[in-house]
Amino acid sequence: MTSLALAWRTAQRYRARTVLAIIGVAVIGALLFDMLMLSRGLLLSFADLLSSAGFDVRVVGSLSVPSLRLPITGSTSLADDIRRLPEVERVALIRLESATVRIAGGPLRNITLVGTTDVGEDAWTLVKGVNLKSAGAQADRCALVIAQPLASALAIGPDARLTLNARPPGVVSVLPPMDCRVVGIAEFAFASTDDETAATTMDAFQEAIGQPGAADADLVLVASRQEAGPTATAQAIAKLRPDLRVFSNEDVVAQFNRNGFAYFQQISFVLSSLTMVFAFLLVATLLTVSINQRLGEIAALRALGIGRGRIAAMLLWESALLVGTGGLLALPLGAALSVGLDRILRQMPGLPERLHFFVFEPRALVIHIVLLLFTAVAAAAYPIWLTARLPIAATLRREVVG
Amino acid sequence: MAPSAIVEARDVSRIFPMAAGPVAALRHVSLEVAAGEYVAITGPSGCGKSTLLHLVGCVDTPTSGSVRFDQRDIASLSEAERSRVRLTRIGFVFQRFFLLPMLTAAENVELPQAEAGAGKAVRRERTRELLAYVGLENRADHLPSQLSGGEMQRVAIARALANRPVLLVADEPTGELDEDTGEHIANLFDRVHANGTAILVVTHNPVVAARASRRVAMKSGRLVE
Numbered sequence: 001m002t003s004l005a006l007a008w009r010t011a012q013r014y015r016a017r018t019v020l021a022i023i024g025v026a027v028i029g030a031l032l033f034d035m036l037m038l039s040r041g042l043l044l045s046f047a048d049l050l051s052s053a054g055f056d057v058r059v060v061g062s063l064s065v066p067s068l069r070l071p072i073t074g075s076t077s078l079a080d081d082i083r084r085l086p087e088v089e090r091v092a093l094i095r096l097e098s099a100t101v102r103i104a105g106g107p108l109r110n111i112t113l114v115g116t117t118d119v120g121e122d123a124w125t126l127v128k129g130v131n132l133k134s135a136g137a138q139a140d141r142c143a144l145v146i147a148q149p150l151a152s153a154l155a156i157g158p159d160a161r162l163t164l165n166a167r168p169p170g171v172v173s174v175l176p177p178m179d180c181r182v183v184g185i186a187e188f189a190f191a192s193t194d195d196e197t198a199a200t201t202m203d204a205f206q207e208a209i210g211q212p213g214a215a216d217a218d219l220v221l222v223a224s225r226q227e228a229g230p231t232a233t234a235q236a237i238a239k240l241r242p243d244l245r246v247f248s249n250e251d252v253v254a255q256f257n258r259n260g261f262a263y264f265q266q267i268s269f270v271l272s273s274l275t276m277v278f279a280f281l282l283v284a285t286l287l288t289v290s291i292n293q294r295l296g297e298i299a300a301l302r303a304l305g306i307g308r309g310r311i312a313a314m315l316l317w318e319s320a321l322l323v324g325t326g327g328l329l330a331l332p333l334g335a336a337l338s339v340g341l342d343r344i345l346r347q348m349p350g351l352p353e354r355l356h357f358f359v360f361e362p363r364a365l366v367i368h369i370v371l372l373l374f375t376a377v378a379a380a381a382y383p384i385w386l387t388a389r390l391p392i393a394a395t396l397r398r399e400v401v402g
Numbered sequence: 403m404a405p406s407a408i409v410e411a412r413d414v415s416r417i418f419p420m421a422a423g424p425v426a427a428l429r430h431v432s433l434e435v436a437a438g439e440y441v442a443i444t445g446p447s448g449c450g451k452s453t454l455l456h457l458v459g460c461v462d463t464p465t466s467g468s469v470r471f472d473q474r475d476i477a478s479l480s481e482a483e484r485s486r487v488r489l490t491r492i493g494f495v496f497q498r499f500f501l502l503p504m505l506t507a508a509e510n511v512e513l514p515q516a517e518a519g520a521g522k523a524v525r526r527e528r529t530r531e532l533l534a535y536v537g538l539e540n541r542a543d544h545l546p547s548q549l550s551g552g553e554m555q556r557v558a559i560a561r562a563l564a565n566r567p568v569l570l571v572a573d574e575p576t577g578e579l580d581e582d583t584g585e586h587i588a589n590l591f592d593r594v595h596a597n598g599t600a601i602l603v604v605t606h607n608p609v610v611a612a613r614a615s616r617r618v619a620m621k622s623g624r625l626v627e
Contacts, residue, residue: 001509001516006502013504300500303461304561305489306517307482393462394418396573397452399498 003310007317010290017286018322024282025326025372026333032275033334033368034341034358039268041359043253043261049354050249052189054122055092055221056230058247059237071095071216078241079117079220085236087228092118093202093217097209099166101180101198103154111150111196113166115205118221124199129158129184132201142180142204150196151185158182164198166209175210190352264357276375283322283379287315291383295390296399302392312384319380320373327372335360408491408569408600409458410434414467416453427453429623430467435569435602440595442614443604450623451604452573458602459492459571460484489518493562493599495572499554501546507557508533508542514564532560536590552583559590563599570594572603576610588613 011018059078061070072078079091099113116123127148130137137143142164151157163177180200188197200208206215224233230248238246247255291298298311338358345357416428428450435441435458443451456462457469461484463477470476471487479487488494501510508529515525533539536556546554555575562570572591576584588610595601595615605611619626 001505001513006504009502009504296498297500297502300494300496301502301513302485303459303488303494303496304514305485305487305492305565306513307485307489310517391462393453393456396456396461396496 003313004317006310006314007321010314010318011321014290017290021283021286021322022326022329025279025323026329028275028279028282029327029330029368029372030334030337032272032279032371033330033364034338035268035272035275036364036367037334037338037358037360039265039272040361040364041357042264042355043257044359044361045354045356046256046261047249047253048359049189049352050252052122052354053221055090055223056249057222057224057234057237058249058252059220059222059241060245060247061218071218072220072244073216075217075220078244079217081240082220082222082237085233085240087224087233087236088222089225090118090223092116092221094118094219094221095202095205095215095217096219097166097168097205099164099198099208101150101154101162101164102177103156103160103162106154108165109150109153109196111198113164113205113208114197114199115202115208115215115217116199117202117217123190124186124188127185127187129182131184132199134183137183140181140183142178142200142208143183144180144198144200145184145186146182146199147188147195147197148185150198151182153196156182158184164208166205168209175208178204178208180204187353189354195350272371276371279323279326279372279375280379283319283375284382286322287319287379287383288386290318291315291386295395298387299390299392299395299399302390303396308388311387315384315387316377316380319376319383323372323376323379327368331365331368406436407434408437409469409471409602411454411458411464411469412467414454414457414464414469416450416457416462417465426623428457428464431620431623431625432467433458433618433625435600437568438595438598438600440591440601440613440615441603442611442617443602443620444606444611444617445620445626447606449620451620453623454620455571455573455602455604459494459569460487489514490565491568493559493565493567493570495555495558495562495570495575497574497577499546499551499558499578501554501557501561503546506543506545507538507549507553507560510546510557511560511564514561518565520565528564529560532563533557535563535593536560550583551579552586555579555583555587556590559587559594563594567599569600569602572601572605574604574606576605576607581609585609 061072075093079093082088083091095115097113099111100108101111102108124145132143132145160182162180164180165177166175206212209215222233224230234246234248301311342356342358411431411433413430413432414428415426415430417424417426431454443454445451457464460471460476468475468477472491476484511529511532512525515528533542536559538553538556541549541553576587579587584607591601592613603610611617
């Protein structure tokens with residue numbers, strides 16, 4: 001009979017202890033799994049969000065910061081220069097501005113107006129209507145794709161007409177309103193659930209802000225050719241315009257990792273460590289109590305010549321069975337828990353709708369398994385030590401006297 | 403040491419360090435068990451019978467004096483070597499049986515054989531033979547919790563004989579059993595002895611002691627033959 005078989009039989013024999021230990025490890029393991037998914041979830045989700053737009057390099061003005069983007073001087077000619085680079089597949093100009101919209105007879109609503117030359121619409125997913133590049137939309141002087149929250153707030157759908165007024169910050173706007181047609185309703189990748197955004201072509205945008213054909217973009221998005229890659233493309237653009245700041249998506253993610261997401265990793269590290277300690281204490285306590293109840297049995301086995309190695313292996317397997325089974329159950333439990341926790345955390349205002357806090361990656365699973373294996377071995381260490389140094393004769397004597 | 407002696411304890415003392423001061427459980431005791439011999443140790447509780455049995459059974463080492471098993475000083479052996487001696491040369495029977503509760507009778511008997519490296523088929527055959535020997539062939543698949551006290555002790559005896567030991571040591575083997583069942587166990591010991599296995603038994607049971615070819619009495623850690 002192998003040590004594993006002995007451990008299995010012991011687990012079956014002490015069923016209540018086994019079930020309690022497995023449930024305990026499953027709950028603790030679920031928390032551990034969630035902490036592992038949380039530690040890099042936001043970062044992975046953010047990276048996924050960036051790449052979902054279909055561009056892997058971003059160009060901003062030298063003075064721009066994430067929350068304040070300044071126009072890039074000569075962005076149209078810059079876009080042409082970038083397009084000519086052999087590393088580049090595609091270029092889009094983006095400009096954001098505050099604006100108001102109103103449907104006939106309705107109140108004004110503040111929105112974020114997005115002007116883009118990229119009418120490939122990777123940055124949003126159309127829910128209703130058509131996109132800006134469709135023939136019907138291109139015939140309009142001002143076609144809009146609006147975010148779902150805005151459509152809901154205005155209670156409008158495709159083909160609705162509204163007036164648009166751009167309101168650049170710090171400027172008293174006297175711009176005339178533009179008559180626009182809603183051609184589509186979409187989910188914007190970077191928009192939050194309550195964000196009221198509308199996108200239009202760069203031409204319509206420039207007209208709306210009173211600079212037809214002349215307004216600069218505040219962001220240039222570049223898709224690199226696969227053979228060149230984002231790093232080489234970013235370097236080529238930086239040579240072209242050393243006065244600008246050029247980032248690959250990896251750079252942006254790395255920067256956010258250093259600045260914005262370090263808290264999550266620290267919290268996750270602390271909570272993961274605590275959950276591991278709890279798992280260790282739970283299993284070590286149960287095994288130690290179990291061993292103390294079986295000291296006579298173990299001393300008798302040793303007296304019969306059963307080696308320390310086999311008894312140690314049996315305990316190790318017992319621990320591995322408890323932690324392994326609990327750890328396996330922890331995966332679906334943790335996954336279900338993460339869905340609920342993610343839903344709660346995503347209720348924070350201003351978060352992009354497609355951003356998630358808990359993201360599964362194979363790395364999290366591997367770390368989960370390694371940490372639980374370590375916990376199983378560590379939890380078995382003390383009971384193994386107890387049995388290894390067990391004085392056989394004294395224990396047998398005590399058992400009989402007791 | 404006589405050539406036929408399996409184990410010889412010479413002038414052994416065993417002192418246990420206790421909080422209130424050292425306690426001498428054995429004082430200068432000498433005992434020899436020859437091959438095929440049946441020795442019973444008797445005496446009042448706490449006189450050192452079990453301590454002597456544990457020394458002779460290689461589960462403990464003396465504070466002074468020497469115990470030689472198969473002409474080897476057990477104090478000079480490593481724990482792993484002593485464990486091997488116990489596994490292959492000695493069979494243990496305990497007052498409280500100490501069968502593994504999660505294993506069937508047959509599996510309990512197989513366990514020491516597996517540890518000794520016997521193949522599966524050999525183990526099965528030997529186990530079947532031993533359970534038949536102790537009259538429990540129809541109880542092979544029963545758990546200890548499904549057996550009576552006498553049956554559990556018979557399984558324990560079968561387990562002790564599993565690796566064909568030269569010496570069977572038994573510590574109060576009838577201590578947990580009623581008179582009739584104790585007599586059955588004594589009969590079984592007679593058969594084991596008749597088959598050539600030496601037996602050293604610690605007992606309060608006069609029936610068991612009477613079956614021995616030699617009786618040794620102890621008092622206050624000394625032999626009083």
